[in-house]
Amino acid sequence: MKKKISILGSTGSIGVNTLEVIRSAPDRFEVVGLACGANVALLEKQMEVFHPKIVSVGTEAMALSLQQKFPHVEVLWGEEGLCALAQEDCAELVVCALVGAKGIKPTLAAIGAKKDVALANKEVLVAAGAVVMPEVQKQGVKFLPIDSEHSAIFQVFENHNRSAIEKITLTASGGPFLHRPKETFSSITPEEALKHPCWSMGKRITIDSATLMNKGFEVIEAHWLFNLTPSQIEVVVHPQSVVHSLISYRDGNTLACLSLPDMKAPISYALSYPERISTEVARLNLAKVKELTFLEPDHEKFPLLKLSYEVAKKGNVFPALLNAADEVAVEAFLKKQISFIQIAKLIEETLSSYSKSLPLSLEGILEADSWARRKVGELI
Numbered sequence: 001m002k003k004k005i006s007i008l009g010s011t012g013s014i015g016v017n018t019l020e021v022i023r024s025a026p027d028r029f030e031v032v033g034l035a036c037g038a039n040v041a042l043l044e045k046q047m048e049v050f051h052p053k054i055v056s057v058g059t060e061a062m063a064l065s066l067q068q069k070f071p072h073v074e075v076l077w078g079e080e081g082l083c084a085l086a087q088e089d090c091a092e093l094v095v096c097a098l099v100g101a102k103g104i105k106p107t108l109a110a111i112g113a114k115k116d117v118a119l120a121n122k123e124v125l126v127a128a129g130a131v132v133m134p135e136v137q138k139q140g141v142k143f144l145p146i147d148s149e150h151s152a153i154f155q156v157f158e159n160h161n162r163s164a165i166e167k168i169t170l171t172a173s174g175g176p177f178l179h180r181p182k183e184t185f186s187s188i189t190p191e192e193a194l195k196h197p198c199w200s201m202g203k204r205i206t207i208d209s210a211t212l213m214n215k216g217f218e219v220i221e222a223h224w225l226f227n228l229t230p231s232q233i234e235v236v237v238h239p240q241s242v243v244h245s246l247i248s249y250r251d252g253n254t255l256a257c258l259s260l261p262d263m264k265a266p267i268s269y270a271l272s273y274p275e276r277i278s279t280e281v282a283r284l285n286l287a288k289v290k291e292l293t294f295l296e297p298d299h300e301k302f303p304l305l306k307l308s309y310e311v312a313k314k315g316n317v318f319p320a321l322l323n324a325a326d327e328v329a330v331e332a333f334l335k336k337q338i339s340f341i342q343i344a345k346l347i348e349e350t351l352s353s354y355s356k357s358l359p360l361s362l363e364g365i366l367e368a369d370s371w372a373r374r375k376v377g378e379l380i
């Protein structure tokens, strides 16, 4: 029996890689739903190849025009469309590959409809882990990480030895500015920041990798996924991005997961779990890689990583504020409204001016998210 899969964000970097994995294993997987925002031209091509039963697009106008071209496909739109698609009966597994807090409601909709979820959209856990993880437990669904670091931890996590885990180590490529002097950071352009040395990804995560905000988000993501305290999660810079992450057990043994940097490796594990399928991922040849290096992150150059630990410890709606503030600041940087170093400054200022007390519920989180967006807007 083929596993029936829906992909939220099929036109993005993770979405496209997910479809490549599916295309290379047509006897294992079937696409039943696809959703995108604005890139309807690419969605149409995907529909012609994968024949989904249901799709969702960004706006009503896009939906109307797409429906005319594909009269036999159910075409939805907007946030409601994403949530309806996530709940659709025909899918067993929903791949959440949207970007940002807009993924929270569709992810919760999928879990609520008892779908297994493969999560790339880390901001969902960063902002709303406190609501999402109890729902995962309540519904008894599988919640599978796609982020390469979290997939690595998931693959070497010995559930029967959970209490023997001392710490986990998330690796970070260090981004494009690992060796650039801090004094020149104010002149960094979006074009420079979008050139990631190891990975080809969407714009938000690429900028977040350049500031190390992405690694901070991953600390919070790991805290929720693996039920570890922030102090059990360390970060080490590893520019080759071959060792994806490690777990250290109390007997002195450390287990790591390695592969060449290609998102199709963690995606295929999430799609086929608990089995492993053959993939076209290039195989690791350590003699060719030659060198694997590791170094401490520079918290002076990249203050957002340290801030993430503080936010993770504070908990409550602070991680939601962090994500929302970053989302707006990154957009402003890409539009050249603020400089690279102002991203961190704006986020810090937004968090330190927060004095409300909101309940730790979905409503509270969404209200905090809106507040932070308004605040950063005012500061800009």
Ligand SMILES: NC(=O)c1ccc[n+]([C@@H]2O[C@H](COP(=O)([O-])OP(=O)(O)OC[C@H]3O[C@@H](n4cnc5c(N)ncnc54)[C@H](OP(=O)(O)O)[C@@H]3O)[C@@H](O)[C@H]2O)c1
Pocket (backbone or CB within 6 Å): 008, 009, 010, 011, 012, 013, 014, 015, 035, 036, 037, 038, 039, 040, 057, 058, 078, 082, 097, 098, 099, 100, 102, 120, 121, 122, 123, 146, 147, 148, 199, 200, 201, 202, 203, 204, 205, 263
């Ligand atoms: N890329 C990676 O290698 C990688 C690795 C680890 C984790 N992640 C995480 O995975 C998530 C996706 O990253 P990505 O790099 O794939 O991002 P991306 O390339 O920017 O793709 C985002 C996807 O979300 C869709 N989308 C955006 N706004 C939407 C809206 N309002 N309604 C419906 N769809 C919308 C986009 O559709 P349109 O393009 O059609 O507008 C696109 O399909 C992020 O959370 C990221 O942190 C990515």
